[in-house]
Amino acid sequence: MKLAKWTVGLMAGMSMLALAAQANAGEVRVTVAEYSAKTGPYFNDVKKEFEAANPGITVKFEVVPWDVLLQKLTTDITAGTNADLSIIGTRWLIDFVQQDVAEPLDSYITPEFKDRFIETFLKPSIMEGKTYGLPIAASARAMYYNKELFEKAGIAKPPATWTELQEDARKIKALGSGTFGFGMQGKEIETDVYYYYAMWSYGTEILNKDGTSGLSTPGALEAAKLYKSMIDEGLTEPGVTSNNREDVQNLFKQGKIGMMITAPFLSNQIKEEAPNLKYGVAAIPAGPTGARGTYGVTDSIIMFKNSKNKDEAWKLLDFLFIKEQRAKFTQGEGFLPVNKEEAKMDYYVNNADLAAFTSLLPDARFAPVIPGWEEIAQITSDAMQKIYLGNSEPEAALKEAAEKANAVLKK
Amino acid sequence: MQNRILPYLLTLPSLFLAAVVIFWPVWDLIQISTHDVNRFGQLRDFNGFANYYAFLADPDFLAALWRTALWTVLVVCGALLLSVPVALILNTDFYGRGIARVIIMLPWAVSLTMTAVVWRWALNGESGMLNSALMAVGVIDQNIQWLSRAGTAFPMQVLIGILVTVPFTTTIFLGGLSSIPDDLYEAAALEGATPLQQFSEITFPLLKPFINIAIVLNTIYVFNSFPIIWVMTQGGPANSTDILVTHLYKLAFRIGKLGEASAVSLLMFAILLIFTMIYVRLAMREQRA
Numbered sequence A: 001m002k003l004a005k006w007t008v009g010l011m012a013g014m015s016m017l018a019l020a021a022q023a024n025a026g027e028v029r030v031t032v033a034e035y036s037a038k039t040g041p042y043f044n045d046v047k048k049e050f051e052a053a054n055p056g057i058t059v060k061f062e063v064v065p066w067d068v069l070l071q072k073l074t075t076d077i078t079a080g081t082n083a084d085l086s087i088i089g090t091r092w093l094i095d096f097v098q099q100d101v102a103e104p105l106d107s108y109i110t111p112e113f114k115d116r117f118i119e120t121f122l123k124p125s126i127m128e129g130k131t132y133g134l135p136i137a138a139s140a141r142a143m144y145y146n147k148e149l150f151e152k153a154g155i156a157k158p159p160a161t162w163t164e165l166q167e168d169a170r171k172i173k174a175l176g177s178g179t180f181g182f183g184m185q186g187k188e189i190e191t192d193v194y195y196y197y198a199m200w201s202y203g204t205e206i207l208n209k210d211g212t213s214g215l216s217t218p219g220a221l222e223a224a225k226l227y228k229s230m231i232d233e234g235l236t237e238p239g240v241t242s243n244n245r246e247d248v249q250n251l252f253k254q255g256k257i258g259m260m261i262t263a264p265f266l267s268n269q270i271k272e273e274a275p276n277l278k279y280g281v282a283a284i285p286a287g288p289t290g291a292r293g294t295y296g297v298t299d300s301i302i303m304f305k306n307s308k309n310k311d312e313a314w315k316l317l318d319f320l321f322i323k324e325q326r327a328k329f330t331q332g333e334g335f336l337p338v339n340k341e342e343a344k345m346d347y348y349v350n351n352a353d354l355a356a357f358t359s360l361l362p363d364a365r366f367a368p369v370i371p372g373w374e375e376i377a378q379i380t381s382d383a384m385q386k387i388y389l390g391n392s393e394p395e396a397a398l399k400e401a402a403e404k405a406n407a408v409l410k411k
Numbered sequence B: 001m002q003n004r005i006l007p008y009l010l011t012l013p014s015l016f017l018a019a020v021v022i023f024w025p026v027w028d029l030i031q032i033s034t035h036d037v038n039r040f041g042q043l044r045d046f047n048g049f050a051n052y053y054a055f056l057a058d059p060d061f062l063a064a065l066w067r068t069a070l071w072t073v074l075v076v077c078g079a080l081l082l083s084v085p086v087a088l089i090l091n092t093d094f095y096g097r098g099i100a101r102v103i104i105m106l107p108w109a110v111s112l113t114m115t116a117v118v119w120r121w122a123l124n125g126e127s128g129m130l131n132s133a134l135m136a137v138g139v140i141d142q143n144i145q146w147l148s149r150a151g152t153a154f155p156m157q158v159l160i161g162i163l164v165t166v167p168f169t170t171t172i173f174l175g176g177l178s179s180i181p182d183d184l185y186e187a188a189a190l191e192g193a194t195p196l197q198q199f200s201e202i203t204f205p206l207l208k209p210f211i212n213i214a215i216v217l218n219t220i221y222v223f224n225s226f227p228i229i230w231v232m233t234q235g236g237p238a239n240s241t242d243i244l245v246t247h248l249y250k251l252a253f254r255i256g257k258l259g260e261a262s263a264v265s266l267l268m269f270a271i272l273l274i275f276t277m278i279y280v281r282l283a284m285r286e287q288r289a
Helices: A002-025 A039-053 A066-079 A090-098 A111-115 A119-125 A147-152 A162-174 A191-201 A218-232 A245-253 A265-273 A310-320 A323-333 A352-363 A373-389 A394-410 B002-033 B050-056 B059-091 B097-109 B112-122 B129-137 B150-178 B182-190 B195-223 B227-233 B244-254 B258-288
Strands: A027-034 A058-065 A085-089 A133-139 A142-146 A180-182 A257-262 A279-282 A294-303 A364-366 B035-037 B043-046
Touching: A027 A039, A027 A066, A027 A310, A039 A058, A039 A310, A039 A323, A058 A066, A066 A085, A066 B244, A085 A090, A085 A133, A085 A310, A090 A119, A090 A133, A090 A294, A090 A373, A119 A133, A119 A294, A133 A323, A142 A147, A142 A352, A147 A162, A162 A180, A162 A218, A162 A257, A191 A218, A191 A294, A191 A373, A218 A373, A218 A394, A245 A257, A245 A265, A279 A352, A294 A310, A294 A352, A310 A323, A352 A364, A373 A394, A373 B244, B002 B035, B002 B258, B035 B258, B050 B059, B050 B258, B059 B097, B059 B150, B059 B195, B059 B244, B097 B150, B112 B129, B112 B150, B112 B227, B150 B195, B150 B227, B182 B195, B195 B258, B227 B244, B244 B258
Parallel strands: A027 A058, A027 A085, A180 A257, A294 A364
Antiparallel strands: A085 A294, A133 A294, A142 A257, A142 A279, B035 B043
16 A cells, blocks of 8 residues: 555556646746846746747746856856856857857848848857857947036036047046045945957057067056056046956946946936936047047857757847847847847937947957856956056066966966 | 664665755755756756866955855854853852853854844945944944955854854853763862863863764854844955855845856855764764873
């Protein structure tokens, strides 16, 4: 009797397992990054709409905070339990391609599908002639400035060069009462990028033409000295190395900062959190030769090679990249349109903030497609923090960082 | 004969469990640390001790190792010094003792990460609570940028580490104190022993096993403690507040050097194992003597 019960239980369990396996056949699992509080609800809607339109396919979204996304993917892939699709930073894509975990999508992509995308944003996901990812999110950087502070300080228009920016920062600093001229980021993710803005203006690229690190060039040194002198002169907020991007953005929202460089999503945040703040968006200042650069970023959605439901997964991708879906996602998160038809919508055409960003796109640099990029970014951020703190002279810090970066590049 | 085998048989299930949760991961780590491994943990060629040489030559690792020792010693000793008097007070009978106990225990109930997040806000240079409070009292006339340099960030992290370690340590000591019979004190009082003498002759010696336990457990927890430092500074600026765990996390999940990271974690495991073995030996010898 006892044994019989046991067998029944076991068989019930096994049949449940079989059922679960069957359900898995039409299931598409997707790991998505949580960009904001709107990400989860958006993908919930996608699930409902897509499943209604495609009976037999179920979609499961796993929403993961940005900070732990790479860690989750690493452990999932190691254990072989990764989803079918995942959003990744396009700068990580080379690792995924080299380790042979990403599936090329070319066999699915029709000319019509490809034509939906703005070329600039699709290009970073193409490697060795194959398309490994689709740009799900795109962003660039521009300079935000506080119109009220500018008016009080008697500044007519946003600075066009770094020299003008320094002068304007001095005037804003002179206003006193806890206002700072230029908001500088010195902590956590993209600390290196904040430095590249100045570096690009001085004509230095992240990688020299011969593939070595650009950090040992005169332009890189000029840019580092510029930032350091601004910190020393008190033109930035105090304690630069304790402020990450969000901290500086918060100071800007509180009206304490005259100028800062960041992404389009700050406009959305200001609309919700500080609707009375008068601000404008302008180009990133140019260097002495007129050179300037902004940072272009895309996140890609990729398909894993070991996915068992590739056709179903592609159907979902196709659905995600129709104009209506794109518009809903992009506008909610405050990204730039990647879809040509979408970019023609009134929302984008009549938006002065976004226009400032899109006009900078010809100067956009994307993170170089090299293995070990994250390590080089870390090396650069560390060097900048040492310089900002005054622990190390700019020459010495940059030289050391360039050597370390070159060692990584040689591998 | 049967009696001899029985104990082994009875411990077999828990030994099996220990093997699954301890030995297997350690074996896995040994594998990864002695191989060339890609960022997704797939093993390539055996490369001997290359991963070990790589991290031993890294100045950031050596700095983190030294800082971990400092961090552990400061937090464990600080918590110990603070917990003994707190436990002694909470053990006496006074009005509102229940509430006082709850207040002391409260930090324990809050997740470590949340505590760290709250402190990160409190230590914010421009809008942090601590600066406003100090300013209001008149201690400072200019905001202190607590987290901008290791010189101010690390001491604050140690203080917070002590704060969150006190509840657990106090609990252990309270348990120890309640096991000391009251008649010992009564007898001592009759003989004319001062409170100080009572503490050094009765309380402290009888509390010693509990102090030993607190030292071993806290050392293991604090040595491996990740959230406080990660949330507040991510080991920065420029790796100047890194301890081994945060260094390890960056190696593994930022930069993708899983081989080196596994080697570091094995070293950490070895350090803790050796420490615990030595300490338990010493403590037991003392007890026997």
